[in-house]
Every structure is written in C-alpha cells, then in structure tokens.
Amino acid sequence: MSSDVTSNPLVSDAALEVRGLRLGYGATEIVKGVDIAARRGAVTTIIGPNGSGKSTLIRGLAGLLRPLGGSIWLEGRDLTALPAVRRVAEGVGYVPQEANIFRNLGVAENLRLATEFVPGRQSSARERDEILALFPDLAVRGALAAGRLSGGQRQMLAMACALLARPSILLLDEPSAGLSPRLVAETMQTVREVCDRGVSILMIEQNVAAALPVSDQVVVLVAGRVRLQSAADRLLVDHNLHRLYLGEAA
Amino acid sequence: MIAQLVLNGLVTGMVVALGAVALTLTYSILKFPNFAVGGMITLGAYIAWLVNVPLGLPLPGAAVLAAIGLAAVMLAADRFVFRPLRDRGAITLLVAAMGLSLILENICRLAFGNVARNFDVDPERPWRVSGLRIHPEQVTTAVVTVAAMAGLWLVLRHTRLGRAMRAVADNPDLAAVRGIDRDRVTRRTWVLAAALVALSGVLIGMDRAIDPLMGWAYIIPVFAAAILGGLGSPGGAVLGALLIGVAQELSVLVIEPNYRQVVGFVAIALVLLARPRGLLGVEEIRR
Amino acid sequence: MIAFLVTILTLVAIAAILALALNLQWGLCGMVNFGLVGFFALGAYAAALLSLAGAGPALALLGAMVITAACGAAVAALSHRLAEEYLAIVTLGFGEVVRLTLLNESWLTGGALGLPGIPSPTLRLPGPGGEHVGFLVLCLIALALAYLVVERLARAPFGRLMRAVRDDDVVAATLGKDVVRVRIAAFAIGCALLALGGALHAWHFGYIDPSQFTPIVTAYAFMAVIAGGRGSNPGILVGAGVVMLLIEGSRFLKDVVDFVAADQLAALRLILIGAGLILFLIYRPQGLGREYRRSAASFPTVPAPASS
Ligand SMILES: Nc1ncnc2c1ncn2[C@@H]1O[C@H](COP(=O)(O)OP(=O)(O)OP(=O)(O)O)[C@@H](O)[C@H]1O
Ligand SMILES: [Mg+2]
Numbered sequence: 001m002s003s004d005v006t007s008n009p010l011v012s013d014a015a016l017e018v019r020g021l022r023l024g025y026g027a028t029e030i031v032k033g034v035d036i037a038a039r040r041g042a043v044t045t046i047i048g049p050n051g052s053g054k055s056t057l058i059r060g061l062a063g064l065l066r067p068l069g070g071s072i073w074l075e076g077r078d079l080t081a082l083p084a085v086r087r088v089a090e091g092v093g094y095v096p097q098e099a100n101i102f103r104n105l106g107v108a109e110n111l112r113l114a115t116e117f118v119p120g121r122q123s124s125a126r127e128r129d130e131i132l133a134l135f136p137d138l139a140v141r142g143a144l145a146a147g148r149l150s151g152g153q154r155q156m157l158a159m160a161c162a163l164l165a166r167p168s169i170l171l172l173d174e175p176s177a178g179l180s181p182r183l184v185a186e187t188m189q190t191v192r193e194v195c196d197r198g199v200s201i202l203m204i205e206q207n208v209a210a211a212l213p214v215s216d217q218v219v220v221l222v223a224g225r226v227r228l229q230s231a232a233d234r235l236l237v238d239h240n241l242h243r244l245y246l247g248e249a250a
Numbered sequence: 251m252i253a254q255l256v257l258n259g260l261v262t263g264m265v266v267a268l269g270a271v272a273l274t275l276t277y278s279i280l281k282f283p284n285f286a287v288g289g290m291i292t293l294g295a296y297i298a299w300l301v302n303v304p305l306g307l308p309l310p311g312a313a314v315l316a317a318i319g320l321a322a323v324m325l326a327a328d329r330f331v332f333r334p335l336r337d338r339g340a341i342t343l344l345v346a347a348m349g350l351s352l353i354l355e356n357i358c359r360l361a362f363g364n365v366a367r368n369f370d371v372d373p374e375r376p377w378r379v380s381g382l383r384i385h386p387e388q389v390t391t392a393v394v395t396v397a398a399m400a401g402l403w404l405v406l407r408h409t410r411l412g413r414a415m416r417a418v419a420d421n422p423d424l425a426a427v428r429g430i431d432r433d434r435v436t437r438r439t440w441v442l443a444a445a446l447v448a449l450s451g452v453l454i455g456m457d458r459a460i461d462p463l464m465g466w467a468y469i470i471p472v473f474a475a476a477i478l479g480g481l482g483s484p485g486g487a488v489l490g491a492l493l494i495g496v497a498q499e500l501s502v503l504v505i506e507p508n509y510r511q512v513v514g515f516v517a518i519a520l521v522l523l524a525r526p527r528g529l530l531g532v533e534e535i536r537r
Numbered sequence: 538m539i540a541f542l543v544t545i546l547t548l549v550a551i552a553a554i555l556a557l558a559l560n561l562q563w564g565l566c567g568m569v570n571f572g573l574v575g576f577f578a579l580g581a582y583a584a585a586l587l588s589l590a591g592a593g594p595a596l597a598l599l600g601a602m603v604i605t606a607a608c609g610a611a612v613a614a615l616s617h618r619l620a621e622e623y624l625a626i627v628t629l630g631f632g633e634v635v636r637l638t639l640l641n642e643s644w645l646t647g648g649a650l651g652l653p654g655i656p657s658p659t660l661r662l663p664g665p666g667g668e669h670v671g672f673l674v675l676c677l678i679a680l681a682l683a684y685l686v687v688e689r690l691a692r693a694p695f696g697r698l699m700r701a702v703r704d705d706d707v708v709a710a711t712l713g714k715d716v717v718r719v720r721i722a723a724f725a726i727g728c729a730l731l732a733l734g735g736a737l738h739a740w741h742f743g744y745i746d747p748s749q750f751t752p753i754v755t756a757y758a759f760m761a762v763i764a765g766g767r768g769s770n771p772g773i774l775v776g777a778g779v780v781m782l783l784i785e786g787s788r789f790l791k792d793v794v795d796f797v798a799a800d801q802l803a804a805l806r807l808i809l810i811g812a813g814l815i816l817f818l819i820y821r822p823q824g825l826g827r828e829y830r831r832s833a834a835s836f837p838t839v840p841a842p843a844s845s
Contacts, residue, residue, distance in 0.1 A: 063426070084423070085429055085432075089429060102420040105416055109416075116410060283622045331819075345569060345818065346818050348571065349811040350815065353808050508640070508641045509641065512633075518630055519627070
C-alpha cells in the first residue's frame with residue numbers, strides 16, 4: 001500500500017523487521033505478538049516445538065495470512081497491508097513447508113512461473129545460470145511433472161524458483177524436512193551459499209544440530225511468542241538453550 | 251443401427267463436453283461446482299436466438315455475440331455473487347450458484363415465455379454415408395466442438411493465462427506467492443467457461459428447440475461427464491462426455507427412451523462407488 | 538374467508554415441515570439436498586398409493602416415511618466418501634429419476650394424469666368446514682412433532698457434533714467414520730420428514746400429479762431455510778410462513794396488475810427467490826433469526842492434527 005520509505009533507526013542492519021505481529025486462523029490467535037529482526041546478509045533460524053506457530057508466522061510474512069496486529073517491514077518498507085501476490089515484487093521469497101512446487105506442471109514450467117508474474121524482478125541470463133548451477137539435480141528438468149521429483153529435488157526446485165525472482169529476503173519453512181542426513185547437510189550448505197551471495201534468509205528448522213552451524217542468529221519461538229533471540233555461536237555453547245528447547249518439545 | 255446410435259451419441263457427447271469442460275475449469279479455479287451451468291446454457295441460447303431471429307444476424311455471428319454476452323453476465327455474477335462469498339466455503343457457493351441459475355433461466359422465461367423457439371437456419375437433408383444418416387448440424391457440432399477444444403488446449407498449455415490457470419488450480423497459495431493474481435485468473439476463467447457454455451447452448455438449440463428448461467435438462471449429463479472425468483481434468487471431462495453421450499443413445503436398446511436422462515445419474519453413482527477419482531482425475535476427490 | 542385461512546395455514550404447516558427437514562439436512566449438517574422435491578414426491582406418492590390400496594393413515598404414513606428414508610440413506614451413503622459437493626448433484630439426479638418415474642410408470646403412478654381420489658384422514662370437528670379444520674389440526678400436530686424431533690436433534694450432542702463438522706473441515710476430517718454414520722442418519726431422518734410433508738400434501742389435495750412436484754418446491758424450501766436462519770428451528774417456522782404468504786399473496790397480484798401473464802408472474806417470482814437466496818447468503822447468512830448455538834468456548838475442544 002504505502003511505498004514511502006520510512007527511515008527507521010532500529011532497523012539499520014535488519015533486512016526484515018517484524019513488530020508485535022499477531023496472526024491466527026479465525027478467532028484463534030496462534031502468533032501472539034512477535035518481534036524479530038532478521039539481519040541483512042545473515043541466516044536467521046527460527047526453532048521451536050511442533051505447533052508453536054513457526055509455519056503460521058512465516059505464512060504471515062509471505063502474506064498468506066492477514067495480520068491481526070503488528071507490522072512487517074522489509075528494507076524499511078511497510079509490507080503489512082500487502083497481500084501475498086504483491087509481496088513477491090517487494091522482494092519476499094517464500095518456500096513453503098509442503099506443496100512448495102506446482103505438482104502437475106513441468107519442471108521447466110515451474111521455473112518459468114517463478115518470474116513470469118513478478119514485474120521488475122526478472123533475473124538476467126547470467127544470474128539465472130548461476131542460480132541453477134546451485135542446484136545440479138535440476139538437470140533432469142524439462143517436461144517432467146514436478147510432482148514426480150524426489151523430495152530433495154522438489155526442495156531444490158522450490159528454492160530455485162524463489163531465488164529466480166531475486167528476493168531480498170528468502171523465507172524457508174523447514175527446508176530439511178524429510179531429507180536424508182546427507183541431503184540435509186547439502187541443503188544447509190546451499191542455504192549458506194545463497195546467503196553469502198547476498199540474500200538474507202529467515203529459515204525455520206527442527207534439525208537444530210544441522211541448522212546452527214550455518215546460522216548467524218537464532219530465534220526460539222514457543223507457543224506463539226519469542227522466548228529467545230540471540231547470536232547462533234553464543235547458543236552453540238549454551239546448554240540452557242538445549243534444555244529449554246528440548247524440554248519444551250518433549 | 252448401433253453404428254448410427256454411436257454416431258449420434260458421440261455428437262450428443264460433444265455438446266455435453268463443452269459444458270463439462272467449462273464446469274471443470276471453474277471447479278479447478280474456484281473450487282466449487284458451478285450449478286449455474288444450466289441457467290448459463292439457457293441464457294446463452296436465448297442471446298444467440300435474440301441476435302439471430304429478431305435481429306437477423308447469421309447464426310455464427312450470433313453464437314459469437316452469445317459468448318460475449320454470457321461472458322459479460324458471468325463477470326457480473328463473479329463480481330456481485332461469487333466474489334463476496336469466496337471465503338464462505340463450497341456449500342454456500344453452490345447454493346448461490348443454484349440461485350443464480352434460477353435467475354438466469356427465469357429472466358429468459360420472463361422475456362420470451364415458455365414457447366419453444368428455433369434458430370433461423372435452413373433445414374438441410376441428412377447425408378447418407380455407408381448406411382449412416384449424418385445431419386449437417388451434427389457435422390457443425392463436431393467441427394465447432396473440436397475447434398473449441400483445440401483452442402482451449404492451446405490456451406491452457408501454451409499461454410501465460412493457461413499457465414496461470416493451471417498454477418492456481420494446482421496450488422492457489424503458491425500461485426499467490428508467485429505473483430499470480432487469483433481474482434484476475436478467476437475472471438478470465440469465467441470468460442472462457444461462459445464462451446464454451448454459450449457455444450453448447452447454441453448447439454443444443456440447433457439440435458432441439460430453445461426453451462427455458464433446455465439447460466436444466468443438461469445439468470445432469472454435464473455433471474456426470476465432469477465427474478466421470480475426475481472434476482478438474484478437462485481431457486477427462488471430454489472423454490466422460492463422449493461416454494455419457496454414447497451410453498445415453500445406446501441405452502434405448504435396453505430401457506425406454508424416456509429414461510435416457512437416467513444414464514447420467516447412474517454414471518455418477520457408479521463413479522462414486524467404484525472410482526471416485528474419475529477416469530483421468532489427477533487428484534483424489536476430497537472428503 | 539375462514540376456509541381460505543384454513544387452507545393457507547394448512548399449506549404453511551406443510552411448507553414448514555419441508556423447511557424443518559431441509560434445515561436438519563442443510564442448515565445443521567451442511568448437506569445440500571437439491572433433490573428435496575424428489576423425496577417430497579416420493580413420500581406423497583407412497584402415501585397416496587398405500588391409502589388408495591386401503592391402508593389406514595398410520596400405516597400409509599409409516600410406509601411412506603420408511604421408503605423415503607431408505608432412499609435418502611442410500612443417496613447419502615453413495616456420496617459419503619466424497620466432499621459434500623457431490624451430495625448436491627447426486628440428490629439432484631435422484632430428483633430427476635423420481636420425476637421421470639412418476640411420468641412414465643403410468644401403471645403405478647397414473648403418469649401425467651396423476652392419482653385422483655386419495656382418501657384422507659381428518660378429525661371430524663363440528664361446524665361448517667369442520668373436516669378442513671380437523672385436517673389442519675392434524676397438520677399442526679405433525680408439524681409440532683417434526684419440530685420436536687429436529688429441535689431435539691439440534692440440541693443433542695449429535696447436533697453439536699454436526700455443527701462442528703459443518704463449520705470446520707479439520708474437525709470433519711478428524712472425526713471420520715462416526716460422522717459419516719451420523720450424517721447418513723440425519724439425512725435419512727430429514728427425508729422421512731419430507732415424506733411426512735408429502736403424505737399431508739397428498740391427503741390435503743386428494744389428488745396428486747407430477748406438475749405439483751417441480752424443482753420450484755426445492756427452491757422455496759431453500760428460501761424458507763435461508764430466510765429463517767440456517768440451524769434455527771423457530772426461525773424456520775417464520776421463514777416458511779413468510780415464503781408461503783408471499784407466494785400465495787402474489788397470486789392476487791395478477792388480479793391487480795393484469796398486464797403480466799401467469800407464467801411471467803411465476804418467472805418473476807422465481808427470479809425474486811433466486812435473488813433472495815443470494816442476497817441472504819451474502820448479507821444475512823444467519824437469516825432473520827439467530828442460530829441456536831452455545832458459545833464456542835463451551836464446546837469440547839477437538840484436537841486438530843498438528844499441521845506440519
Ligand atoms: N489452516 C489452519 N487452520 C487452523 N489452525 C491451523 C491451521 N494451520 C495451523 N493451525 C494451527 O496453528 C498452530 C500452529 O501451527 P504451525 O503450523 O504454525 O506450527 P509449527 O510451529 O509450524 O509446527 P511444526 O513444527 O509441526 O511444523 C497449530 O495448533 C495448528 O493446529
Ligand atoms: Mg510448520
């Protein structure tokens with residue numbers, strides 16, 4: 001709605017800033033007032049027990065849920081009132097937890113749709129090749145229905161599609177879910193690489209052990225509230241976190 | 251005799267196919283079965299009749315105007331009926347669609363009465379080809395239907411709109427995230443569906459007469475064809491329609507002709523019992 | 538004048554029974570019965586044929602209700618594995634099958650000519666037109682019983698379950714099998730009530746033919762339910778009364794405005810019904826009344842599957 005660039009002293013180094021965000025389905029509030037600042041050029045990882053509202057939060061950031069309160073800022077622009085269709089053009093990339101590709105469409109069509117309806121965010125041929133080079137598995141692409149891809153390939157395709165629209169923040173919902181340990185490590189590596197190329201990342205992960213090493217910041221979400229927000233390397237040695245997190249999950 | 255019935259059945263099936271494909275298109279984008287299809291058939295035929303007989307335009311031109319007119323009506327219906335109800339679930343939408351059907355059908359009755367009308371076309375004698383009687387209208391029907399289906403296939407497979415439609419049908423949330431505006435896709439889907447239904451209305455009007463109940467008589471075969479094809483699959487809907495058409499014609503060998511319409515109902519029942527995903531259905535029908 | 542009033546009240550009572558039945562099916566359970574008129578006709582013909590064959594009123598009524606309920610159960614069972622939308626088309630198809638059968642099986646149904654001379658029960662009340670008043674009393678008793686049945690179902694745990702299922706897909710998916718059984722039962726009970734309405738209709742007119750059973754009846758019933766407020770039984774009574782009065786009242790219109798022909802008037806009425814349905818759905822989905830329902834907080838919470 002408003003495209004005025006509000007300068008905001010608090011977000012100087014935050015790509016995405018969420019303030020007091022409240023989200024829910026119908027009358028039930030799931031995300032109950034969340035403040036998060038995802039640093040520019042960093043991987044911010046959200047962890048938390050099942051059902052704590054992580055996916056709900058990230059769906060809200062992608063614009064699929066109308067906020068009940070609070071605000072969402074990307075690079076100083078207020079996205080709060082924008083629906084999902086308009087947020088891509090503002091630089092929000094989103095890879096859902098499941099159903100992250102068009103199953104009945106071909107792989108090539110999926111890639112084509114990544115930018116076809118996003119005005120002003122087409123990537124150049126070189127950028128395109130670079131992005132696709134990150135995902136060598138997609139070489140099997142073409143007319144094959146994307147639903148026929150393996151879980152890992154699907155995740156790769158989904159991430160490639162999101163990146164082709166040149167997002168300034170990439171939202172990933174459990175990119176490692178259902179992947180073999182080897183693929184989990186690879187995926188995390190890819191996440192790091194993407195970030196190092198200048199895309200800020202906000203990612204949900206259950207696999208804390210795999211995610212922490214590639215993360216810069218960690219947010220712990222419990223029952224729809226931020227329990228803890230901290231630098232990742234601090235948490236690596238903080239046994240309290242493990243207790244807290246695993247304790248809540250049990 | 252049997253060959254003649256099969257031929258007639260295929261032609262009937264083609265007319266049904268137009269409606270069934272339209273139903274399938276709106277279903278996959280809007281996620282509710284459009285019970286207004288009966289009223290749409292009737293209104294489409296009457297618009298064509300209005301242009302053809304009182305205004306004296308040749309039938310092909312009248313058919314095009316009927317498609318445009320019906321598309322305009324359905325755009326208005328989308329704006330004022332379906333859009334306000336979009337988030338209220340399929341049940342509410344399908345009842346509203348039935349209400350709309352009632353309105354469309356009775357606008358025709360109010361304006362033109364209950365008497366049956368006919369298009370202004372010269373009746374031609376059927377051709378005889380190796381023992382088969384082929385009516386010129388049957389050939390027209392076949393040509394128009396095949397052309398419409400081919401056109402639709404091209405749109406769905408090879409245009410931006412087609413990709414957007416398939417994307418929304420496949421995964422509406424992801425489509426939104428990819429910047430595809432569902433409202434726009436919805437409006438264009440209504441235009442396509444209305445054009446197909448208007449054509450089927452004109453073809454039905456050529457085959458029998460134009461009267462306010464003509465669309466009602468086609469609701470069940472059209473739904474049966476779409477369900478047989480697995481709601482959501484245009485190719486399946488065409489196949490389903492041809493099967494229904496042929497089965498309807500062949501049924502006269504075993505049951506009284508008056509019960510032909512029962513065939514569609516029986517087909518629905520059998521599909522629901524034996525193969526709920528339809529013949530070519532890609533997704534399991536939800537429960 | 539009294540006689541006219543008695544007739545109107547009788548028709549309102551029958552309409553109210555149909556509306557209550559649809560309210561149980563659609564209003565409470567979300568099961569769209571587009572073939573309502575088919576079940577109504579089936580009940581009417583079954584009761585008429587049994588009465589003509591010499592069965593007493595109680596037996597004729599029981600037979601009609603059992604047959605119709607069985608058909609209803611079969612139709613609901615046929616569609617139960619699928620989304621609710623399919624019930625709508627299956628019932629519509631059932632209605633057409635009934636219509637065709639009535640028209641074509643003349644040996645049984647009299648075909649287009651229908652069945653004349655149906656003997657009907659009544660209470661012999663004194664006074665002029667006493668038997669008409671007596672029949673009205675019977676209809677009101679039937680209506681009261683139907684009301685009690687539907688109201689009890691709505692208030693029972695069964696009713697709460699149905700509302701929860703109707704309003705929430707997750708709950709519906711979670712509860713599975715039980716819900717299916719309960720829904721089939723609810724649909725069958727609704728159909729039995731439609732048969733009750735049909736039997737009263739046949740007895741009231743003493744003569745039935747297929748032209749009395751057009752899909753318009755279904756449209757009126759939907760209008761009554763949506764106007765009265767889905768799920769609200771007291772509201773439904775008002776809704777049915779209002780719809781019936783409008784229909785009967787508009788008959789006088791053609792005496793006043795003589796430039797509209799009868800069939801144009803009928804068309805106009807149906808346009809208004811269609812528009813009314815849509816407008817109510819959009820602007821007043823709760824109808825004129827309010828649905829009986831406890832606050833959401835007092836429902837036992839049903840665990841939703843942790844979506845992941
Ligand atoms: N579409 C929906 N409608 C209603 N409630 C929902 C919906 N989606 C999720 N919920 C509820 O919201 C709560 C949070 O769900 P969410 O998916 O956000 O959790 P999560 O933290 O992502 O869990 P997980 O780790 O299992 O993915 C859960 O109680 C869930 O049942
Ligand atoms: Mg989740």
